[in-house]
Every structure is written in C-alpha cells, then in structure tokens.
Amino acid sequence: ITLILLDHGRRKIMEEHPESIDLLHCIGCGNCLVNCPTYSAVGNAFGDDGMLGGRGVALAALQRGLKEGIEDGLFLCTTCGLCGQACPVEIDAGKRLKDLRKASLASPEISSQLDEITLLQNTIDKHGTPYGQIERTPFPAPQGQSPIVLYIGCVGRSTEVETAGNSIRLLQRLGIDFTLIDEVCCEAVKGDIGSRPNPEKLQGNIEKMKKAGAKEVLFLCPTCLKIFLEHDQRSPTGLIFRTVLSYLDERFSFASAEGETAAVTYHDPCHLGRGLESFDGARGLLKNIGKEVVEMEHHHKDSLCCGAGGGIRGFYPKFSRDIARRRVKEAEEVKAEILLTDCLSCRHNLKQGVPLGGRLEIMTTPEYLLKGIEAGEIRVTRKASQFPLKFEKV
Template identity: 30%
Template sequence: MRRLDISRLDVLALMRYDACTRCGECTSTCPTGGEAQGVELITPRGKILRLREFYRKQYGLGARLFGPKEIPEDQLKELCSRAYECTICGMCRTVCPAHLDTISMWENMREFLVANGLGPLAAHEQIVKSIENYDNPWMQPRSQRSRWSKRIETEVRIKDATKEKCDTLFFVGCTAAYDPNIRAMAVETARVLGAAGTDFGTLGNDEGCCGSTLLRTGLLESARTLASKNIGLFENSGASVIVASCAGCYKTIRQDYPRVGKVSAKVVHVTQFVNDLIDGGKLALGRRVDGKVTFHDPCHLGRHNELYDEPRRILESIPGVKLVEMERNREEARCCGAGGGVKTAYPDLAQKISVLRVEDAERSGADILATSCPFCYQSLKAAIEAKGSRLRMMDLMELVSMSCSDR
C-alpha cells in the first residue's frame, strides 16, 4: 500500500486546508476549473476536499485507531492531473471569504505531489531537462541569451555586469531573451532605460533562468540551485537595484529568493522603475502615440504583488493614449491562462482562457491590448491571431519607447 508522505505539507498548509469552509465562492471564478471547463476537482474547493479525504484515510483519527486505508492509484493520478490544470492565478485568494492564502497552498500541494512521485507531469519534465542543460526552458543554447542586445549595441550603452560594476541590473528573463517574436520587449526596455540615462547592465549569457517554472510546478530543490547561482551573480554585480521586465521573474526574485539567500539589491518591476523615472523628470514622454489602450494585469504582477497603479500611470503619461479598462481589471482581472505550467501541459486549455481574455479586451473598445509580462504577451498574441481579432498586442515598454524616441 502506498503511504503518502505528508512532510512537504507544512503546519500552515494543513491548517489552511482544514480552514476551507467549502462555500464554493471560488468555483465560478476559477479560470480553468469553473469558467473554462466546469470541473469541480480543478477548482480550489475540489482540490482541497480531495486532499483532505486522502489525509483522513491515512492520518486521521480512524487511521490512527484502525490503520490507514489504501488510496486508489487512479484517484491519486487524477488529483495530480487536476492540480496541474491550475494556473495559480490567485483569483481564488481574492474572493475567499476565509482569506486563505491559496497561492502558497497550490504551490505547496505541488511540492507534496513531487515528493510523492506523482508530479510533475511529463510535459514539465522536458522543461526541467532544458533548464538543467541550457539554463532556460526553451531548449536554446546559452550563447544566444544576449543575442537580443545586438540590435541596439550601437545606440544604447549596456554594461556587462559580470565584468563592470553598475548601479542598475536589468534582469531580462528567458522568454524575452529567447523568443524571437518577443525580443522587442527586451530591446525596448533597454532603450527606455538608456533614454533616461540609467547606468545599467545585464548578466549577458551568464544570466540563468529565475526558476519560476520549477517553483510553480513543485520542483523546489531544483529551483534553489538556480536561485543560489543568480544571487551570487547579483551580489558580484554591485547593483543596488534589480529591474525585472518579466512579472514571473519579478515575483520569483522578490518573494522566493529570500528563502534561499539574501538579495542585497532592491528588486523592482520595470513598471515601478519607469514610473519613478517619469515622476522624477528623468524620462520625458513627448511623442504622441494615438490609440485606445487596455491593460492586462499579469497575475504575478497584480494579485501576487498588488502592482496595479504603476502601469496605468505610465499609460496616462503617454500623449495620445486613451486608457480604457476591461470590465475585469486589477484584482479581478482574468488570467491569461498560461501560468502554473498550464500552457506547457495543457496548451488547448491555456488558449481557451487566453481567447476569453482577448474577448474581454475587445469589449472594452480598445485598439491595443498592452501588458507587462512576456508570458502573458506570448499567450494573448497567439489568441489574437487564432481568433482573427483586430486588436494589436503590445508590451508597455514598446509604447513608452515610442513616446520617448524620435525614431
């Protein structure tokens, strides 16, 4: 009989699972379980009740008095499969009347599944191998990580932070560095930093994956190795500020790295940094960029870190831009569908949710759908193309660069 190892479920996690009142407030707002598929076991309530059932069978009072009961293997596999259909968007935490920290609960549940040999899924294993071999999840050689910078090497001074001290370290992230359709995000971010006269550098080809993908799929120990390596590079750079343009990287470095080691530098998202540059008069936005823009709040930026105002202040600072909100915005924003490893393991489900978000944007009357996360950008752009939408997908830094440049 398989005896579940509950050592990865810490005391707080067990208390939170027990504190769920089963009210079901979260079921209708869950993007994958409630809205997209209507499958109870994917919803927060469904996952919690199933795990509580397993716990009682093997560790409850009855199990202690009469011995643990066997849990059918197909039920274990089903829980694992459904648990990985969650994007860990955090919408359930927003609506939970008991104020349960469901984000940490789902990440902890995946650590539990991995510890018991049930997770991650086969599709996630390929990402793990890619990160182990190439330091990125895209199976691209390390030598290509800084390729994006070649496009602007004659116009923007980007220091090599592994050799020169710099005040600001730009952490590019894997997706913007390697995806040829998204490299413009890295390029335009660097242009904006350069336009403001920022003394900044990057880690070039030495920058490693932040480990977000590993953490969200329950592979804590592998993520710790990446974090330790990057922290060492951060400290050696002498930077006082680390600017991340990827919402996932920002969350990981700011919230998760301190559990591994001290990050001396202040960690900010590029929207915070650029908003401060504008407010401080260091970045002038004078060129008109006419259009109605709606902003998609990335889950890792919004619900996970409560950064809602900065992107909107930036948009309102750009001459010609009219900000129009989707009905579901800020803490109620619909997830793009890609997070938590869902896009990797369940691409059709991820796109279904992305299309719903594009439809939200269309109803706003916007011409441009902007965001500030390369993974959200990647997913929403694919949904726009699949749907044949008239919307134009743009990164926020592209709009800023257009306004502060004479190009």
C-alpha cells in the same frame, strides 16, 4: 429531532492534514469558480463530484489519494491566486494545490507517471531555462560594470526576444547606464509545478549582479522579480530589486505631445498584481501622459489570468489559449485598440488569444513608451533631482 452528521472525509483531513483544515470552511458561495481560468475553460473536469474547482481537487487528493487528485485536475491549475482573492473565508486553494503538487513529485510512485513535468524539471536543470537549449540572443547592451543591472528572464531570451530588445532600446534612448549579466533561470516555474528550485542558481545570479557593480536590479518579468524579492527577505542581498517602470517613473517625466488617440486597456499580471500588490505603475505613467486607461470588466486585484502560469502553457497549450482568448475578449468588449501588460509571459500568451485578423495590439508599457517617443507623440524630461548617469539625447 434526529441530527445526522456526515463525515465525508472531514475527520481524515482534521487528523492527518491539519494544515489544510481551511478547505473545510467553505460556505458554498461559488466565488472561487466564477472567474477561475481553469474552470472557465474545462468546466466540471476541474474538480471532483460535488466538489468543483481547486478546492474540490485538493479535497479529492487529501481524502482519496494523490492519483485521484491528479485525475481531477491537480496540474490544471494556473496558480493565478484569484480563487483565494475571491473567497470570503480566505481559503487559499491555490496554495493547497501547490503543496499537493510537491507531494506528488516527492512520491516515486506518482512522479514516475508525470513524464511531462519530470521532463520540464530536467530541462531546467540541464539548460538553465525551461525552453531547452536555446541560442543566447546577443542583445545590443553592454555586459560590463554598472550600478544598474537589467534582468531579462527566460521568456525575454526565448519567445519574446523582440519585446526585451525594445525595452533595452528604451533604456538606451533615455541615456540610462546599465548592464546585463549571463543569467540562468530563476526557476520560478519549478515552484509552480511543485518541484524544488535550486537556491544555488538564484545565488549565482546575485553574485553575478554584484560582480557587475549592481546597486539596483531592474526586471522585465514580475515572476522573476517576485522570486528575487522573496529570496531577499530570507537572505538580505543589499540590492534593490524593482520593475523597470518604477525606475523610469522615479527618474523621468512623460507627457503627451498629442497625436496618439488609440484606446488603451491594461492587463494586471497575476504575479505583479495579486502577487506583489503592484497595480498602479503603468496606470500612473499613462495618466501623466494624459492617457486614460479603459478598464476591462476584471481589473486590479480581480484581474483574470492570461492562462500562461503553472506550467499550463507548456502542458496544455490549447487550454492555455482558450484562457487567453477569454481575457482578450474583455479587452475587445471595451473597444480597446491596445492591450498593455508588464509581463513578457502574459504578452506572449495574450497574443495567442487574438483571433486571426484581429486588430487588438498587445504590447508592454516600455514598448508603448518607446513607440510614442520615436513617433514624437510622447515627450520625456529627466526629473530635476535626477542626474544622468550617461548622456544621450532623449
């Protein structure tokens, strides 16, 4: 019997990159590829010969160099985390790709060739948002003292202004006393593309929150929320960070007043679901209203990415739209008329996946609640243990 052992660069990883040794534990099941948003959109262009997907890209970069990794798709990953969720031996290829992106940007030779990524970094540094110099929307909400601050996020202040405004209208209609601050970007996108977020920007936001009298901070964006929660774990702020929905569910009861019969499905944002393990906020509210969620094929922890993450929407817009279209098709297949999600970035991208003339309506859960309340289809009562901070007729 002759036993032949093939190295194929394994020793190099074991000796030079021990932190990435989990990449060698692959059993070849293909789970990471089945629902990978990038692989579904570009196929074998994402990966190396014989090593497809994010794991293949990471191995190529570690074994043959960062340039090869970039050519194989290092910056095509949406950082959705589904590959790690699906892997039976818990290989976190997404994290490995983020680490390699950092290494690429830290290399003067490599970073000098990444013009679009460098431009995005500089834009955030200069303007405090990835969207460049934008005119601040004067939302109809006070900027004074309140125990509750609503943090809108960059998407809500740029491409989804109307959606953010609808959330503000809902809070005001419910008589919630809250305020806004002069936010700057939390720089989550920097971390996704491999750059270094500036902790002083985040701390500056926190100081503004405290100066406004905040005890609780409500978020429209789960990506922003995740960044603030991670910061709070490292350096406790004394503030409560939470989603708008969790706050509403704690203080109000929503019930159906009959009339609305549209079939509703729900898209779990990657950072809210797999990132923060929060799946039931919207579903719980809808259940209380008497509205059953018609689940798509992939939901909860197995939810597909909308295609907006990892800088992809900015760097590769067509590819991003293709991913959104795949997700929208799942909603169409279950005959949904309304697709709800609680991430403004997801909402924006999923709209790009609805074909011209398509009838699927994309909205956030706060928008859905507001629409139902204004149409008389949803009744609202304040829970007995809660007292209004400011009276306003619901």
